[in-house]
Amino acid sequence: MYSFDKGIERRNTNCEKWDAPFVGENVLPMWVADMDFEIAPAITRRLVKAAGKGAFGYQFLSDQYYEAVQSFMSKKHDYPVERDWICYVENVVQGLFLALEAVSEKGDEVIIQTPVYGPFFRVAKESGRKIVESRLRNEDGYYTMDFEGLEACITDRTKALLLCNPHNPSGRVWTKEELTRLAGICAEHHICIISDDIHSDIIGRESRHTVIAPICREFGGSCIVCTSPSKPFNIASVHVANCLIEDEVIRKEFQRLQGIYHMKDCNAFAEEALIGAYEESDEWLKEVNEYIEGNIDVFVDYIQKNIPALKVRKPEGTYLVWVDFSQTNIPAEDIKEELKEKCRILVNEGTFFGEAGKGFARFNLACPRSYVEQAFERLGEYFARAEHF
Ligand SMILES: Cc1ncc(COP(=O)(O)O)c(C=O)c1O
Incomplete structure (x- = not known):
């Protein structure tokens, strides 16, 4: 059994996800598609x-x-x-x-x-x-x-x-x-x-x-x-x-x-x-898949139950979750900045994926469960304030 809960410290390793200058202090980086887990020991x-x-x-x-x-x-x-x-x-x-x-x-x-x-x-x-x-x-x-x-x-x-x-x-x-x-x-x-x-x-x-x-x-x-x-x-x-x-x-x-x-x-x-x-890493791959699916389950369940303004579905694959913000009153071009400033979460903005992505944000959940929990709690607190609906 591998322990994905503990993750791996990536700050100050020239890692884009955490160390890019625009990430900012105390911001949970859930953007670029890589993982905050230690790699398989065989590698x-x-x-x-x-x-x-x-x-x-x-x-x-x-x-x-x-x-x-x-x-x-x-x-x-x-x-x-x-x-x-x-x-x-x-x-x-x-x-x-x-x-x-x-x-x-x-x-x-x-x-x-x-x-x-x-x-x-x-x-x-x-x-x-x-x-x-x-x-x-x-x-x-x-x-x-x-x-x-x-x-x-x-x-x-x-x-x-x-x-x-x-x-x-x-x-x-x-x-x-x-x-x-x-x-x-x-x-x-x-x-x-x-x-x-x-x-x-x-x-x-x-x-x-x-x-x-x-x-x-x-x-x-x-x-x-x-x-x-x-x-x-x-x-x-x-x-x-x-x-x-x-x-x-x-x-x-x-x-x-x-x-x-x-x-x-x-x-x-x-x-x-x-x-x-x-x-040499079949078991690691199997377990990381299970862990990620657990992350997706808790994240999507939380949003579906607690934040009706957001629309989200469980992805069938990938560790990425595509969230529709179009029913909120946040202007599409401000979603990424607003999430960074107010929720301290850095995401990929929808238009990185073309005009068809306008009004969306992509969250990367290949990280310890505790980060996922922090993310949805921050989103929950933010949306609990009525003016965002
Ligand atoms: C669909 C897709 N293709 C390619 C890449 C990048 O792959 P590489 O770094 O091997 O060029 C990504 C990275 O997020 C991706 O999501």
Whole structure:
């Protein structure tokens, strides 16, 4: 049994979440998506051992690295991958950039389903592609894909769709049926699905993550899956992620771009961290999932029972909770500042996820239960004052 209650002191460690200059004194940081838990001991052991090696010249990834990815994807996600399909990248966003460049040209259109993780907009815009926004439907806090709307915005220039699976910020774990319908539409119109699966290993007990790649294959469509141990094992700064690319032509182009940008070299610590995570930390992952679900339960239950002005649903996956402030009298553009000033909680503001996120705030609950309790108590006290309704 791991003890997540005690967390880990992160202040004064150059950690963005706690030490960024704008966080402020006595503010509970519930913004950037990483965890306030100590990592799994197997990962620490491997990193310490790697540090003792004494030579850190260029190196390549070991067989064990590839086997660890293959075995994890197969056992955990029922997605057997061939070794050749695995393309190491430093992080998922880098993978999204390369993937989009590999499957489209400047001026081509890329669909994103909003609200969605902010850098999706940047990836499309900064690479000279045209963003086509297909808003998700929000029915009482439950987000679904708008398939009719999505089909209606497809043109001859639409070459890619950036999928967030599971979805940040809504916490939806897309079902096989939803993904099948999406894959069918994209295959029919020769649109490559670039699937960001970074949140696929924090999943609630009622849901199951589905990798879209085999579904795309059945339809004869193409797909790039970007995955990483960084979110579930809290190792974002170690920089390890993988793009899984079945299509050889796309893969060769992806790797050509990696070569041009000098992005092919691996890092000795990344390799060890991934092996420690994927091969030796099953129990830790299981327990952290349970703990996070407990955090979500108490947070959402409290809000639903005590703060009727806020609308919230339990996410099916991720450790992120998407809260609707639109029924309060706080102006949308002030929500983040108001929560920081009056509740001493720092969140991500809804518009980080695009215009479709206006009026919302995202809370990160990957932290000790006591922080979650402090957060909802502060919210409760704030909303108990009548003028906020
Ligand atoms: C959906 C999604 N993709 C990518 C990232 C960032 O991943 P990386 O640091 O590997 O680029 C995040 C981080 O919050 C995320 O939520």
